[in-house]
Amino acid sequence: MSQFLKATYAILWKDLTAERRSRELLSAMLVFALLVIFIFNFALELNIQVRATVTSGVLWVTLAFAGTLGLNRSMAVEKDRGCLDGLLLAPVDRTAIYFGKMLANLVFMLLVAVIVLPIYSILYNTNLLLPGLGLVILLGAYGYVAVGTLLASMAVQARTRDILLPILLFPVVIPLVVAAVKASGGILEGVPLGEILPWLNLLVVYDVLFSAVALMVFDFVVEE
Amino acid sequence: MITVTRLVKRFGYKTVLRGLDLQVEQGEFVALLGPNGAGKTTLIRILATLSRPTLGQVQIAGYDLSRQAALIRRSLGVVSHLPLLYGDLSAEENLRFYGRMYSVSPLERRVSEVLDQVGLASRRRDLVRTFSRGMQQRLAIGRAILHDPRILLLDEPHTGLDQEACDMLDLVLRGVVAHGRTVVMTSHDLVRVADLASRFDVLSGGVIRASTHRAGLAEDGLLAFYRKAIQEPGAASQPVDFSGPGQSL
Numbered sequence: 068m069s070q071f072l073k074a075t076y077a078i079l080w081k082d083l084t085a086e087r088r089s090r091e092l093l094s095a096m097l098v099f100a101l102l103v104i105f106i107f108n109f110a111l112e113l114n115i116q117v118r119a120t121v122t123s124g125v126l127w128v129t130l131a132f133a134g135t136l137g138l139n140r141s142m143a144v145e146k147d148r149g150c151l152d153g154l155l156l157a158p159v160d161r162t163a164i165y166f167g168k169m170l171a172n173l174v175f176m177l178l179v180a181v182i183v184l185p186i187y188s189i190l191y192n193t194n195l196l197l198p199g200l201g202l203v204i205l206l207g208a209y210g211y212v213a214v215g216t217l218l219a220s221m222a223v224q225a226r227t228r229d230i231l232l233p234i235l236l237f238p239v240v241i242p243l244v245v246a247a248v249k250a251s252g253g254i255l256e257g258v259p260l261g262e263i264l265p266w267l268n269l270l271v272v273y274d275v276l277f278s279a280v281a282l283m284v285f286d287f288v289v290e291e
Numbered sequence: 292m293i294t295v296t297r298l299v300k301r302f303g304y305k306t307v308l309r310g311l312d313l314q315v316e317q318g319e320f321v322a323l324l325g326p327n328g329a330g331k332t333t334l335i336r337i338l339a340t341l342s343r344p345t346l347g348q349v350q351i352a353g354y355d356l357s358r359q360a361a362l363i364r365r366s367l368g369v370v371s372h373l374p375l376l377y378g379d380l381s382a383e384e385n386l387r388f389y390g391r392m393y394s395v396s397p398l399e400r401r402v403s404e405v406l407d408q409v410g411l412a413s414r415r416r417d418l419v420r421t422f423s424r425g426m427q428q429r430l431a432i433g434r435a436i437l438h439d440p441r442i443l444l445l446d447e448p449h450t451g452l453d454q455e456a457c458d459m460l461d462l463v464l465r466g467v468v469a470h471g472r473t474v475v476m477t478s479h480d481l482v483r484v485a486d487l488a489s490r491f492d493v494l495s496g497g498v499i500r501a502s503t504h505r506a507g508l509a510e511d512g513l514l515a516f517y518r519k520a521i522q523e524p525g526a527a528s529q530p531v532d533f534s535g536p537g538q539s540l
Contacts, residue, residue, distance in 0.1 A: 081380065084380060084384065085380055152369075
């Protein structure tokens, strides 16, 4: 295993182990996500047909907001005790640090989705446990944490990091969220794959593009 | 081992280092002294490859900082006033994690050695968040020496420690120096560095104002040397805090 992969795995292991002990990040994300779907459930008061049309939008708003909470917390833990410096001091390619943090954030976001989907299905009386939707969530969540981890690394240097991250992140993820909502909606409505494919392609392109951008700029983002 | 030439560091309009020159030989223990805001932490962060110089050249262990930072990092161990440790991991998990980042081998044996060296073997499975500040700082030193670096950079490592913890830290540091490592340490505590360092450099106004070896100190000692250095024209006027316990030299 190359040093790059070893370092990436070490950071992933560290984040998952620390989270298994503290449960700070996941519990906050989960409570927040559940609150959002509960609020939408009561606020929208829609009939079953209309609910089906807004499901994908509500789902992605929930995941996006909960994801932001997780991204902020994930980098704040590194900054508050100086651990980000500890990572940057290691003689490894610094993009390994990015990918380790990004994969940990992806795991947390997918865990939230796995818990939220069945609850959402019950509350909105809509079956969300579909393999196609799982694929869209995987692609969408990857793109979200790919750009989110990069911007969180930037925002964490600022005193106003909690408000700075959403301001930086949401405009950048608009194409991703639109594609994810359209693809999810298509899958839930059972439209042919050919109509969904352009949105899936957009998700893949977004994921590849922002992974590449992060590879190129992460070193500059984290260094003074 | 470390050569710094005309180093300048600017943060926006504020210039912190103003053409600083520094030469540190292998095996030297250099104490960087100076008032608050003199640029000590900025210098340490640049040497640690955490901050890019605005101008000037830095060579560490034969490598150029601007082009070979990753190679330099392998030779460095860094201790700051923050522990750089994860509270939700145990002492050995923290060391194991950093060991993987530095490709330390054989990892388990080295982790045990270091825990013994810093006197934390009996607390190896305890979470770091349950440690006192002194224990965390000892573990931070363990983290810094885990990969057996040739150079140690210490940024006010005694900050916030009580007398006993400071003594323990000094004991660990003496052990580190006895292994022939090069050490650069910033401090406000003249009494402690007087016992530890082999050379004293006073940094003020973004440059090294004065430098002396321990043997070259006059009878009136380090305190007089320091006061004289920071009272030179152009030096920052803010004096170091001498009010701590046991400050007489």
